[in-house]
Amino acid sequence: MIITQLSIAPIGEGTSVSTYVNIVIETLKKEHVTFQTNPMATVIETNDLPTLFQVIEKAHKAVADAGAQRIITEIKIDDRRDKEVTMKSKLQSLKH
Numbered sequence: 001m002i003i004t005q006l007s008i009a010p011i012g013e014g015t016s017v018s019t020y021v022n023i024v025i026e027t028l029k030k031e032h033v034t035f036q037t038n039p040m041a042t043v044i045e046t047n048d049l050p051t052l053f054q055v056i057e058k059a060h061k062a063v064a065d066a067g068a069q070r071i072i073t074e075i076k077i078d079d080r081r082d083k084e085v086t087m088k089s090k091l092q093s094l095k096h
Contacts, residue, residue: 001046001047001080001085001086002045002048002051002052002077002078002079003043003044003045003077003078003080003085003086003090004043004045004046004052004056004075004076004077004078005041005042005075005076006024006041006042006043006044006056006073006074006075007040007041007042007072007073007074008020008024008059008060008063008072008073008074009071009072009074010063010069010070010071011068011069011071012069012070013067013068019066020063020066020068021037023059023062023063023066024042024062024063025037025042026062027058027062028042028044028055028059031055031058033045033051034086041074045087049077052077056073056075060073
């Protein structure tokens with residue numbers, strides 16, 4: 001399982017980006033990937049890198065299609081291959 005932190009931020013579109021965050025969320029829902037949005041980014045689970053990059057490209061394009069003229073997209077990928085992990089299992093491993 002690939003776990004990815006994604007942040008897509010339009011530049012020069014005002015101080016609030018919630019409209020664009022909602023566009024990304026709707027795009028992820030259409031792609032049927034597991035994700036969680038937090039105050040600073042969105043974490044996505046995919047089975048493989050090609051799927052991940054396809055989903056990120058669609059989300060980035062959706063923000064552009066909404067009118068953003070400049071977009072910064074940050075991606076942090078956790079590609080663990082020694083065992084199966086999910087967002088849930090990573091959080092459970094932190095419990096005392």
